[in-house]
Amino acid sequence: MMSCQSANWIMTESETYEPDSDSEYQAVSLPISAVMPLVVPVTGESFCQCPTQTEVTYDPSSGAPILDCVCGEEDQTCDWVWDDTCKSSSTYLSCSNRKVSFHSEYSCGTAAIRGTKELADGQHFWEIKMMSPVYGTDMMVGVGTSEVNLDQFRNSFSSLLGIDGDSWGLSYTGVLHHKGSKMRFSPRFGQGSIIGVHLDSWLGTLTFYKNRRCIGVAAHQLQNRRLYPMVCSTAAKSSMKVIRSCSVPTSLQYLCCARLSQLMPPSADTLGVLPLPPGLRKLLRSQLGWVLSLNSSGCGSDSDDEQLEDGDCCSSSDSYGESPGPRVDLLLPLAASEAGSKAVDPLLCPSCLPSYPMVPDYSSAQAEATTSDSDSDSCASDHETCQRKRCRWT
Structure with missing residues (x-):
């Protein structure tokens, strides 16, 4: 019975089929909640004015591929590159492992990768350039420990960096993530943007830069944390490139x-x-x-007042706690404190240091010394004055 009905249905469809008819293309109205959101890449945030490139293009005359923009890539030496052994399955490396591409055809989840070097003691700075359109659920730059599972969201779209306490991540939307918490931290960044990251393991601070201008201090109390540079993306055919990575002692x-x-x-x-x-x-x-x-003179001036649990700039007077970092007041000469010069609060983070130089004003001290010497010299004989001056410089 079912076969006869199926045959009749097929025959009826074949008899009434009209290839040029518009009846087979009927408009279907879907609820707003069921319509996928538009994918609009972030534009206007590039480091340079080079034309944006949506995908690999070729010169029509020679057939050779057009090279990526190289603006801001003056430094050709890198202390570390992307680690080919610690990455998600949907990542691909090129340019001597400096450029990472995510989801070469289509995206079905979140891909991530970390650097080859563990960032321990010293000062660490690196820059990530957005080589492709920036869009999707998230594209992030940040740091994390070796405990971060880079493949845990390979089948789901998520903001991987900052999902727990082992990582910190800055989203392209300007949102900072840590321990599952979010805060509005900076303006958005898009294709061509250069995101700099400075990890100060002595002060224990993590600072972000955009197009080589300071955004703000994202976290503190990171002393003795063994961290790796990390990036992640959910966008298909997206790519990022390490254009600078260097480490120096404090x-x-x-x-x-x-x-x-x-x-x-x-x-x-x-x-x-x-x-x-x-x-x-x-x-x-x-x-x-x-x-x-x-x-970094205006570092943190554009960030909002919201704070994460574990690290915003100067969230409290004891932000640095028992940190073994260098006390700013110990860097001042002893003569400055004796002269009563303006002292610097040792608990201030680097972004909140005052705009005046940390150089003591010796003029008042010298003036007082000169005045006292002149007064005493006027009341003493020439021999006593000469003897006192000789003892002062010997």
């Missing part, structure tokens, strides 16, 4: 360069402006050029 040389970068105007070339010997200028440019090229 030395007096670094502290001086960091302070210089805070004092100089945002557009100033610090090494070009300062009257330095050529050899010293070359040394600083090769080893600490990234410190001097960043401007």
Whole structure:
């Protein structure tokens, strides 16, 4: 009975089939909740003005592929690259493992990868360039421990970095994630944006930069944490590239360069402006050029007042707790405190340091010393004055 009905149905359909008819294309109205949201990549946030590239394109005359934008990629040496052994199954590496591509055909989940180097003691800075359109559930830049399972959301769309206490992640939407909590942290970033990350293992701070301008301090109290640089994406045919990765010890040389970068105007070339010997200028440019090229004078000024449980800039007076980081007041000469110069709160984070130089004002101390000497000299004989001055300098 079923076969006869099926045969009659097929014959009826074949008899009434009209290939040019519009009856087979009928508009179907779906509830708003059932319609997929539009996928609109973020634009207008690029580091440069190069035309955006939606996919690999080829020169029609030569047939050769058009190369990616290389703006901001002056530094060709990297202390670490992406780890081919610690990644999701939907990631692919190129450019000497500096460029990672996610979901080459279509996306069915979240892919992630981490760097080859464990970031322990010292100062660590790296920059990630968004090489493709930025869209989808999430594309993130951040850090995490070795406990992070990079393949745990391969079949679901999720903000992987910051889902627990082992990672911190900044979304392209400007939302900061940690321990499952979210906070509005920065403006959005899109294709062509350069996201910088500075991990200060001495102060225990994690700072983000966008197009080489400071966004803000995202976390603190990260001393003794063994962290790796990480990125993740849910977007099909998306890609990111490490254009700079460097690590230096926390030395007096670094502290001086960091302070210089805070004092100089945002557009100033610090090494070009300062009257330095050529050899010293070359040394600083090769080893600490990234410190001097960043401007953090307005760091954190654009972030909202919302705070995460484990780390926003200066969330409390004891933000740094028992941190073994360098106390700013110990960097000041003893003569400054004796002269009564303006002291700097040692509990302030680097982004909240005052705009005035951390150099003591010796003028008042010298003036007082000169006055006292002149007064005492007027009441003493020439022999006593000469003897006192001789003892002072010997």
